[in-house]
Amino acid sequence: MVDKRKPEQEYVVVRHRPGYRVRRTLILLTFSLLAGAIGFTVGMSQGGFRFSAVAASNEVLADELETLQDKYAETSQQLANLDRGRLIDKQALNRARTTIVELETQIASLKSDLTFYKNIMAPSETSKGLQVDSFTLASDPQPGAYDFKLTLTQVGNNKSYIAGVVAVNVIGLRDEEKEVIALRDLSQDIEDLGVKFRFRYFQDVEGLLVLPEGFEPREVQVVARAQSKKSSQAERTFDWDDLTEN
Template sequence: MIQDQKPEHEYVVIRHRPGYRLRRTAILLAFSIIAAIAGYATGLSQGGFRSSSAEATMQVLEEELDSLRTKYTEARQQVINLERGRAIDGQAMKQARTSIVKLETRIASLKSDLTFYKNIMAPSETSKGLQVDSFTLAPDRQPGAYDFKLVLTQVGNNKSYISGVVAVNVIGLRDEEKEVIALRDLSQDIEDLGVKFRFRYFQDVEGVLALPDGFEPIEIQVVAQAEGRKSSQAERTFDWDDLTEK
């Protein structure tokens, strides 16, 4: 009687897909970085930069910066490894590189925010008290209109609130003659000549301003006046071309 004999070796056919592992690694890398940035953005939407304690906010920023630096280093190494492979999916590599750019942008933003808080908490001897920190402009959807943002800060002594009013004027030319226009007359978001403020660390004033026909802006003048026990004045002028250059 003849018995069937099993073969000593069994073979399994596996489909060979060049570059599959590298493609999968790049895609996973892209998703992990985007998830990290999305998580960070969610933290901001919950008030990360608007914490009542500047010291606590600085610590959070420093921790986030360290974490993003680590992820950035790992991502760069992954891209180098992918570039060394023989079969690389172009779309996967593009996604990985896009994620790297987003990570670099977030790191730069974090560094800027850290510098902002450090200047508030540890100022130089010549820059204490009420300060006009910045004024920014960005083109709006409407022609001749701009989104503006004014940032006031209290540098050094932040134990108590500072309050007062701030006036903003746009200085320019119309029909070759100098003209000064109050921000109230250019923006529907501003009702008074002097915008009231009250804060411990900083306060933003935001809105949209629209330039009248025939008016050529030259500079923006900001004058902030603190009242009460912390009475003081801070003034700063911003060149229009510097604010709007791309």
């Protein structure tokens, strides 16, 4: 027969220690708080070092920034001084150039006058007596208008006056046909076909001429004739483009 009795139950004996769990919990909590406090202290200490380093860096950067700002201000002032000096130099140079141009113009004018009087007082053998010295034109603000100046001279013998008349004609084209217009018909300053003159050394004839519409000037013809015992005549033709090229 099989013995069907249940095995005997085993029992474990545990020593009863009152308050053990409470003490262990308190110990663990104390160690946790202590570890946290130590970590916080270490962290604050390291953070203090970092804060000190950042503050020191900020001071250095602030000093460098101030130095750079001072250098920038100094350089800007130097640049302004250089620009001002360069402007002054440029202005002085322009004034000097203007003065030089004016002096050159005056010298050229004086040389021209000197040549003019030399030709009158000490002419060559082929240029004595009545001469058509020059004819000049200058543009006027009025369209088609020009200020003109004719200069007649007596070369060589200047002991006595020379008198006579001078005629000026402008030769050109109108409607593709040649046309000759007397200065009298172009200028209100001239009343006669022949302008009277009387002088010992030279005489100028000046005025304003206005070209008619559709007229294309090509030449200016000047014919001067002296009226005396020994009559003489001087002629000269001037190209219009040469007169107006300046």
